[in-house]
Amino acid sequence: MSHHLGLDVGGTNLKWAVVERDGESRLVKSGRLPTDTHGGEKSVVGQLLDVARVVTGAVEGIESVGIGMPGVLDPDAGVTRFIPNIPGNWDGVQVTDEMAREVGSKVRLINDARAFALAEHGMGAGRGATSMLGITLGTGVGGGLILGGHLHLGHKGTAGEFGHQTIVPDGPRCGCGNQGCLEVFARADAIAAACGKPGVEEAAAAALAGDLRARRGFQEAGRYLGIGASNVVVLVGVERIVIGGGVASAGELLLEPMRQEIQRRVHVTDVARIKVVCGELGIWAGAIGAALHGAAEEF
Ligand SMILES: [Zn+2]
Structure with a gap:
């Protein structure tokens, strides 16, 4: 021990x-x-x-x-x-x-x-998956890739930067220097702004209460996240996607549009076996x- x-x-x-x-x-x-x-x-x-x-x-x-x-x-x-x-x-x-x-x-x-990805794969919602994408949603959008049962680190541990893939060519400037990164549309303050609320918690409460603008805000962010996840699925064939970070508390408000988008866009592998879930290890x-x-x- x-x-x-x-x-x-x-x-x-x-x-x-x-x-x-x-x-x-x-x-x-x-x-x-x-x-x-x-x-x-x-x-x-x-x-x-x-x-x-x-x-x-x-x-x-x-x-x-x-x-x-x-x-x-x-x-x-x-x-x-x-x-x-x-x-x-x-x-x-x-x-x-x-x-x-x-x-x-x-x-x-x-x-x-x-x-986060390593923890959820070893002890949480990613247990048993051979390949997994971990996504952290908060102030920024982070990621980590498990391939062949191991964390894929790439050059100096930089592999898995899920939030900094280009999702809209020539889109708004991102903190990393690129334009149109996924993070620009899916970080906490961007989601809250799209929902017309000061924070993600208020936005989630409003969406659950039926506020149409808030529902559309989550739908849109979930769509961008789903496009990003689809790109990862077709590229490396992950079988599980685990979401964590503060914004993950919005749960199905984001996961459902993500699943729909993956279903719509991924045609080269068996989509039904890809599970999109929240992490289990919390903070x-x-x-x-x-x-x-x-x-x-x-x-
Ligand atoms: Zn970026």
């Missing part, structure tokens, strides 16, 4: 999880605290070290640490490149070396959407996935 710590850093909360493995993997401990952003990247990295110190002191035999972060990373070097949603200057910040010295175990860095998916990534043998 072995124990593995996962840290999931967001702009609002820092979550941690300890996963126990003995053939099967299970969550044995977890916690969260507000992310300390008062001193930019320095206070966030300091807080990560503090949490790792406390948890490795309290739980015996932690063999590895995984750190999940949103944005562009250089996982081989343990360095962050660009993190738009956490205050600080993140270009070139080393986050793994000091942690490895401090806790005396291997430390690996992973994009948070990739961590802990990112931390669990980071722990599983740290624990992975191929290093």
